[in-house]
Amino acid sequence: MMRIIDSRPLLDAFLGALRPAAGRAAQVTGAPPVLAIVRAAENAGSAAYAARIRATAAQAGITCHExxxxxxxxxxxxxxxxxxxxxxxxxxxxxxxLPLPAGTSVPQVMAQMDPDKDVDCQQPLNLGRVMAGTPLYLPCTATAAVMLAQGMLGDLAGVNCAVIGASASVGRPLALQLLDRGATVEIVHIRTRDIADHARRAQVIFAAAGHAGLVDGAWVSPGAVLVDIGINADPTGRPGVVGDINAAAVAQQAAAITAVPDGVGPMTTGILLANTVHAASRQAGVDFTYPDLTTLAAYQALRL
Ligand SMILES: Nc1nc(=O)c2c([nH]1)NC[C@@H]1CN(c3ccc(C(=O)N[C@@H](CCC(=O)O)C(=O)O)cc3)C=[N+]21
Structure with a gap:
């Protein structure tokens, strides 16, 4: 039976562990940490994310300005x-x-941010720090995906991972985060010949292509662990979001899959908020460390 991983209990515990740190920063500055959200285009994924951030920030003691x-x-x-x-x-x-309006340059826009305020880790200096293996802020989606995989498997050292999608915002930082944990990583993408053949050789598949239901049964080997990073509008027109993996089609083979919704998405929001508390703490000269997941029962419960 394929296990379906719901991250919401973990998010609740994570935010509970984060809240005291937000309080310590607020004590020094006189106000809760502030996160600003900029959106420049209509899109199902970015609208869903903005709504999630808004709904979750208060739980971590963070003020959100849209x-x-x-x-x-x-x-x-x-x-x-x-x-x-x-x-x-x-x-x-x-x-x-993201996305930005058609015709605008993502790197150019991201470069306008002060790296100390870039809590989504998209500004070039911060991307470079991830490349070097010394991130300042954790790349949100990539870190959320790795946390869930590590929760399920314990240790990723030597594990064969396939990352589907090579975007600067998800696929690339994800591959580097996995590499930092000793995994063997293959990045497959839209130009890869016979993606299914590559995916079948992976013990863990991270799907970040932005294509609803792309990964089907023929891509998955028995016992594989699936991390679904896709947040897509439902192609059948139903409200809500669907992932990059066709969960029904992989259910016979996979050992586990992260849910969509309620999988990588909630933890992505958690990392963004943790980075925001980190930023506020740095700016106020207050020590900050990210909550230690391994002590949380909801994290231990992920283990397969
Ligand atoms: N600079 C930038 N960074 C991003 O990280 C980024 C982005 N742009 N643009 C849009 C995508 C999409 N994204 C989501 C993250 C979490 C949920 C999320 O938590 N969704 C809920 C469901 C929400 C619903 O059902 O409406 C869930 O998965 O449980 C959704 C979408 C981050 N993205």
């Missing part, structure tokens, strides 16, 4: 907006949600 959505901005206007939000006193951390 910059009003303006879909008419060109690259120049968006760069100016991002720079202005970054320069706003009192904003400790910020996230610029």
């Amino acid at each position: 910059v009003p959505l303006d879909t008419r901005m060109d690259g120049t206007a968006l760069c100016a907006q991002v720079a202005a939000v970054s320069a706003t006193p009192g904003v400790n951390g910020m996230i610029v949600l």
Whole structure:
């Protein structure tokens, strides 16, 4: 029987462990940590994420400011907006949600952020720190995916992992985070010949292609662990989001799969909020360490 992993109990425990740290920063600055959200295009995934962040921030003792959505901005206007939000006193951390409007340069927009406020880890200096194996802020989605895989398997050293998707925001930082934990990583992508053949050789498949139901039964070997990172609009038009893995089609082979919703998504929000507390603490000169997952019962309960 394939186990379906629901991360919500882990998120609750994680935020509970984070809250005292948010309180310590607030004690020094006189206000809770502030996270600013910038969104410049309509998109199911980014709308879902903005809603999740808004709904979760208070639980961690964080104030959330959403910059009003303006879909008419060109690259120049968006760069100016991002720079202005970054320069706003009192904003400790910020996230610029993807996708950006067609024709705007993602690296150029992300470069407008002060690296100390880039809690989504997209600014070039922060991406470079991830590349070097010395991240300042944890790349949110990648770290969430690795945490769930590590919770299920314990240790990723020497484990064969396939990362499906090579984006700068997820696939690449994910591959590096896995490498840092000693995994053997293959990145497969839209130009890969016979993706199914590569995927079948993996003990853990991380699906981050942004394509609803892409991974089916023929891609999965018996006992494989599946981490579904996709957040897609339901192609049948039903409300809500669906992942990159066709869960019904893999149920006979896989040992476990992370749920969509309620899998990687909630923990992604948790890491973003933890990075925000980290940012506020740094800026206030207060010590900060990320909550230790291994002590949490909800983390231990993930183990297969
Ligand atoms: N700069 C940037 N960084 C991102 O990390 C980023 C982004 N842009 N653009 C959009 C995607 C998408 N994304 C989600 C994360 C969590 C949920 C989430 O928690 N979803 C709930 C369900 C929400 C619902 O059902 O509406 C869940 O999975 O349980 C959703 C979407 C982050 N993204």
